[in-house]
Amino acid sequence: MPFWVLVIAYWLHMAATVTWIGGLFFQAVVLPSAFSRNLGINQQAKLMESIRKRFEPIAWLSLFILVGTGLTQMTANPQYEGLLSISNRWASAILIKHIAIAFMVIIAGAQTWVIQPRLNRHLIRLAQSKANSDEIKRTLIRQKVLTRVNLILALIVLALTAIARSS
Numbered sequence: 001m002p003f004w005v006l007v008i009a010y011w012l013h014m015a016a017t018v019t020w021i022g023g024l025f026f027q028a029v030v031l032p033s034a035f036s037r038n039l040g041i042n043q044q045a046k047l048m049e050s051i052r053k054r055f056e057p058i059a060w061l062s063l064f065i066l067v068g069t070g071l072t073q074m075t076a077n078p079q080y081e082g083l084l085s086i087s088n089r090w091a092s093a094i095l096i097k098h099i100a101i102a103f104m105v106i107i108a109g110a111q112t113w114v115i116q117p118r119l120n121r122h123l124i125r126l127a128q129s130k131a132n133s134d135e136i137k138r139t140l141i142r143q144k145v146l147t148r149v150n151l152i153l154a155l156i157v158l159a160l161t162a163i164a165r166s167s
Contacts, residue, residue: 097160
């Protein structure tokens with residue numbers, strides 16, 4: 001593989017990682033404290049929808065970039081011996097890393113196609129004065145929990161990357 005291809009793959013991979021994990025960190029650590037102090041439940045729901053509209057496409061683009069550049073890097077690594085060949089510490093770390101990433105994608109999918117549409121329905125009902133604030137609160141709690149779980153998985157992925165890089 002040409003040197004420049006690998007350099008671009010590493011650069012894009014790091015940029016996508018910072019973007020995705022930075023967004024998760026912001027949503028899991030920064031927003032909850034702002035929510036609990038300054039906003040009512042209805043305003044929290046509206047703000048989360050606004051943030052989601054902006055972050056979700058960026059997150060999915062980052063994930064797409066991570067997959068493509070990660071596969072490029074993996075196949076260029078001298079320790080890579082083929083798909084599902086788990087013969088060294090590097091391969092074990094990469095396998096576990098990919099399992100964690102799969103769980104992250106499942107959680108992101110649940111947030112995108114289950115939690116957010118539910119929150120949107122609550123917002124529509126809120127505009128019609130038919131929303132139940134307990135329903136909105138439960139949905140927001142689910143969103144926060146899934147975001148925190150995804151952040152923990154992201155930190156595990158970074159640790160596994162460090163293990164693979166040092167092997």
